[in-house]
Amino acid sequence: MGRSVWGFWQGVFSTAVLYGSLALFTSILHNVFLLYYVETFVSVYKIDKVSFWVGETVFLIWNSLNDPLFGWLSDRSFLSSPQTGSQITSPEVVLKRLRALATNGPLFALSFLAFWVAWARPGLQFLLCLCLYDGFLTMVDLHHSALLADLAVSAADRTRLNFHCSVFSALGSFSVFLSYSFWDKEDFYFFRLFCVTLAAFSILGFFLVSRMLLHRFQKEVRPRQDEALALKELSVGHAPLTQPEKPVTIGQYLKQLSTHRNFMWFVSMNLVQVFHCHFNNNFFPLFLEHLLSDNISASTGSILLGISYIAPHLNNLYFLTLCQRYGVYQVIRWLFLLKLGLSVVMVLAGADHIYLLCIFIASNRVFTEGTCKLLKLVISDLVDEDFVVNRRQQAASALVFGMVALLTKPGQTFAPLIGTWLLCVYTGYDIFEREPVKDSLVSVPDIASGSGTPPLRLGCFYMLVFVPITCALLQLAAWSRFTLHGRKLQGIKTMRQGAQHGHLIDVKAI
Secondary structure, three states: OHHHHHHHHHHHOOHHHHHHHHHHHHHHHHHHHHHHHHHHHHHHOOOOHHHHHHHHHHHHHHHHHHHHHHHHHHHHHHOOOOOOOOOOOHHHHHHHHHHHHHHHHHHHHHHHHOOOOOOOOHHHHHHHHHHHHHHHHHHHHHHHHHHHHHHOOOHHHHHHHHHHHHHHHHHHOHHHHHHHHHOOOOOOHHHHHHHHHHHHHHHHHHHHHHHHHHHHHHHHHHHHHHHHHHHHHHOOOOOOOOOOOOOOOHHHHHHHHHOOHHHHHHHHHHHHHHHHHHHHHHHHHHHHHHHHOOOOOHHHHHHHHHHHHHHHHHHHHHHHHHHHHHOHHHHHHHHHHHHHHHHHHHHHHOOOOHHHHHHHHHHHHHHHHHHHHHHHHHHHHHHHHHHHHOOOOOOOHHHHHHHHHHHHOHHHHHHHHHHHHHHHHHHOEOOOOOOEOOOOOOOOOOHHHOOOHHHHHHHHHHHHHHHHHHHHHHHHHHHOOOOOOOHHHHHHHHHHHHHOOOOOOOHHHO
């Protein structure tokens, strides 16, 4: 009876739905983490400035190194050329990724809970929580992202997988709406219960979905293993046709990567994108408080906050249809131009147009996050190019995603550091001390007289508009040098499909 019920649910959900649902179990936790972890340690646990900066610096190093480290440990056996004897098939690689998700998904949810209970000195807890959480998040995100390149090669199939990820990520963003109702710096009890509930749901989801996917792909691997065993038995006593090659070392791989020009230009653009995404995440509550709080109600602020987290995923559904028509490269370029245009309009309009400011604050985050959602498709294309150019045995998907993260994740740490520094230098506002700093570039009037607010509000406005202008200009410059699109991209995909003929997954069920 139990097996029949399990088999029924196996048949109901397609691979694309199951793959996309894994994004739900990550996003319901990660959105809450991004929104509240800084505020929790600064306002609730009262972390000091030195401990905060030390923790972020160590986090920067760990955050950058763990992606390529885990990617290398996962995919180093795929780097040799296909002439080295037995070839690893895509279903076997997929099973390896799914086992990693089945183990690390629940551990990621447990590490999320460590933030919301004070169990050590604030500085020590901040450092340990960040490193532990990011380690498990990296394992989950790395293998989930790599599956996008391993499950499909064609742009249509990858777009379909990404479509389902966007749908489930949008559902996961509702945790932001709910969190606003439970968040209270003075009474943390109900917010803790809320976080425990989210973590329990995530653990259960990772366990069930990864098990269903494992069962599905094990059925496909078994016949291929039997076929390989039969071929091996037939070849007993015969000399191998080719000599096995030595495995590729980390030094050789880095040299190969350094000559991959499209990879380097993409990383340059994505570094700025990661910075801008996390800048918006970290300072969104601050912009709401100092630019809009006197003019909008708390419920309006809650709606604006929720929309800014859900709309990027819904928008991505439309962006993906544009990608199918015009290509990912062109859509991303349009989004950069749109970001630049909206920011220039806001500069010309000024900070006193409240409704326009509301629209800009929300749209700035929506379009920036929307761009981030499309970049996995570009990285998957880079995986294809790396496979073809370097004649890999199997596409090293996790390693390519990990190397991208190595060079772009510093933007995640630079965002709060540069943002708080700019705010302090320009306005004299220190989020750690909540008092004006004497050495600010703008003279801060007497706060008691009520005239200290305009410089702070003006500083927030300038940060809000000039950061996206700077980011957009840098990104357009780098993106114009990226050539993996159009006919060249189609040629790369054709070559990969030809090289792995007979070893790819049948994606009709996707």
